[in-house]
Amino acid sequence: MDLQAGDVFGRYELVSWLGRGGMAETWHAQLVGDAGVTKPVLIKKVLPEYANDEAFISMFISEARISATLSHGNVAQVFDFGRVEGEYFLAMEFVDGQPLHRVLKRALRSDLGRMPIPIAVFIAMEMCRGLHYAHTRTDGSGRPLGIVHRDISPDNVLLGYEGQVKIVDFGIAKAQLIRGISTEPGVVKGKFHFFSPEQARGEGVDARTDVWSTGVVLYELLCGKLPVEGPPAVVLSRVGNGEIPSPATLRPDLPKELNDIVMKALTPDRQRRFDSSHAFGDALTAFLYANFPRFSSMSLAHLLRVLFKEDLAQLGREPSVPGSFLEDLKAWSKPAAPARPVTPPAPPPVLQRQPRPVRPSNPTATAMPAPRVPAPAPAPPKPLRTGLGVGALLAVAAGLVFLWRHQTATQPVEEPPPQPMATLEPPSEPAPTPVAEVAPPPAAPSNEIMELRQQIQALVDEKNYDVALVKAQLCIKLDPTFPDCERYLGFLYAELGDATLSEEHYKAYVKLAAEGDPARARVMEGLGKSGDAG
Numbered sequence: 001m002d003l004q005a006g007d008v009f010g011r012y013e014l015v016s017w018l019g020r021g022g023m024a025e026t027w028h029a030q031l032v033g034d035a036g037v038t039k040p041v042l043i044k045k046v047l048p049e050y051a052n053d054e055a056f057i058s059m060f061i062s063e064a065r066i067s068a069t070l071s072h073g074n075v076a077q078v079f080d081f082g083r084v085e086g087e088y089f090l091a092m093e094f095v096d097g098q099p100l101h102r103v104l105k106r107a108l109r110s111d112l113g114r115m116p117i118p119i120a121v122f123i124a125m126e127m128c129r130g131l132h133y134a135h136t137r138t139d140g141s142g143r144p145l146g147i148v149h150r151d152i153s154p155d156n157v158l159l160g161y162e163g164q165v166k167i168v169d170f171g172i173a174k175a176q177l178i179r180g181i182s183t184e185p186g187v188v189k190g191k192f193h194f195f196s197p198e199q200a201r202g203e204g205v206d207a208r209t210d211v212w213s214t215g216v217v218l219y220e221l222l223c224g225k226l227p228v229e230g231p232p233a234v235v236l237s238r239v240g241n242g243e244i245p246s247p248a249t250l251r252p253d254l255p256k257e258l259n260d261i262v263m264k265a266l267t268p269d270r271q272r273r274f275d276s277s278h279a280f281g282d283a284l285t286a287f288l289y290a291n292f293p294r295f296s297s298m299s300l301a302h303l304l305r306v307l308f309k310e311d312l313a314q315l316g317r318e319p320s321v322p323g324s325f326l327e328d329l330k331a332w333s334k335p336a337a338p339a340r341p342v343t344p345p346a347p348p349p350v351l352q353r354q355p356r357p358v359r360p361s362n363p364t365a366t367a368m369p370a371p372r373v374p375a376p377a378p379a380p381p382k383p384l385r386t387g388l389g390v391g392a393l394l395a396v397a398a399g400l401v402f403l404w405r406h407q408t409a410t411q412p413v414e415e416p417p418p419q420p421m422a423t424l425e426p427p428s429e430p431a432p433t434p435v436a437e438v439a440p441p442p443a444a445p446s447n448e449i450m451e452l453r454q455q456i457q458a459l460v461d462e463k464n465y466d467v468a469l470v471k472a473q474l475c476i477k478l479d480p481t482f483p484d485c486e487r488y489l490g491f492l493y494a495e496l497g498d499a500t501l502s503e504e505h506y507k508a509y510v511k512l513a514a515e516g517d518p519a520r521a522r523v524m525e526g527l528g529k530s531g532d533a534g
Contacts, residue, residue, distance in 0.1 A: 074130025215265030242268025
């Protein structure tokens with residue numbers, strides 16, 4: 001049926017047409033009750049050409065069944081479902097605001113140039129709250145429904161002019177108790193730019209898939225672009241391999257804590273990802289209010305009123321924006337992050353002279369990268385604030401750079417040339433001395449592993465640590481018993497500022513490497529300084 005504003009659609013009166021998607025159109029409408037009482041709603045109606053599409057109608061009914069059970073401040077609620085003249089529709093909560101994708105585009109075109117950090121974090125934090133609620137829903141017997149949205153993107157997040165953040169469109173959600181909907185592993189749905197690695201591979205998904213997609217949304221809000229772009233085949237391949245560049249490479253003013261949070265949400269191995277949207281949201285909450293203690297939902301409301309001032313004026317609405325917010329907005333638009341300096345300080349002389357500083361680490365020091373110093377001694381990796389001590393990791397990373405770069409050691413006992421990581425020769429080759437410096441692993445590494453190790457070494461030499469990290473993660477997947485995979489990961493996570501993961505992989509390397517390996521001795525020495533050699 002052809003509709004226009006003012007028409008009656010079932011129990012509803014259509015107010016204005018909002019838009020049309022691939023298979024449905026949306027209307028702002030109102031439910032007219034007794035005594036002239038009205039309630040604003042959003043009508044989502046299946047387009048006539050899809051009224052007989054059984055697969056789509058099943059999906060649409062699935063959305064209605066799932067969404068009707070959800071009642072949370074960060075999920076748009078469904079009020080009604082039915083058919084009018086043979087056309088299915090949903091009547092759901094009307095959010096007076098804008099979809100997130102439109103807000104992001106407006107921010108990128110504005111004087112801001114990008115989304116302010118606290119606004120982006122708040123939006124993702126609220127998304128996590130709504131998703132965790134859906135993920136943990138149970139039926140009347142207390143059994144988990146197993147709801148996973150699977151289509152989180154800026155298109156499916158609505159922002160209200162009063163500061164609300166609402167998730168919509170659970171149409172392709174997977175719920176264990178919803179029958180007749182094809183959501184088995186291998187069925188690819190959703191928007192491919194936001195697919196998790198397991199989703200891109202066509203595997204089964206769980207709540208951590210929504211953690212990944214929320215991380216992609218946050219990445220795009222912070223950087224103004226997606227972590228991986230291109231045609232579907234390219235995107236799915238890179239995402240499936242975990243080839244995600246750090247957001248700090250695109251936005252250097254990003255505080256290290258926030259960069260680490262985003263990268264943990266985008267960890268290819270879902271076992272190492274945030275285990276729930278609740279955990280992801282808690283990390284964002286801690287960051288937000290530690291760095292922006294005055295922030296509230298009204299900050300989001302005020303930003304929308306600034307970005308859509310002309311649109312609101314055309315509707316005869318001119319909501320006020322306090323001067324204090326405009327001052328905050330100006331401060332947020334500065335290139336430097338409030339809690340972290342952008343330019344790292346010059347390394348102290350002692351770090352330039354000594355590859356293994358012995359001074360205790362300062363737990364409150366900023367975790368920013370220090371530039372490398374040319375030979376004879378390489379500069380240390382980024383100082384770390386938790387886990388393994390700063391001095392210990394500096395010693396480990398500096399020593400390993402010597403080993404990897406074909407350099408003659410200044411301490412002949414600990415660093416005699418040649419070293420296996422420098423030459424990248426297969427460990428199965430005979431050692432030059434009766435006691436092998438690098439013993440072969442239990443099984444000789446495959447040609448694929450050796451080729452991958454060469455690629456990693458080349459990337460390390462180029463200081464292309466983000467891509468090297470992805471390759472090292474692939475290395476450990478191919479052969480979890482190959483020590484060099486763990487050693488590279490320990491080094492790379494130290495360079496990229498993740499103390500916890502760096503220490504974990506260095507300890508794993510110690511367990512796998514041969515006792516005569518000089519690199520192992522250096523790692524052992526560094527771990528010993530932390531009081532735990534694993």
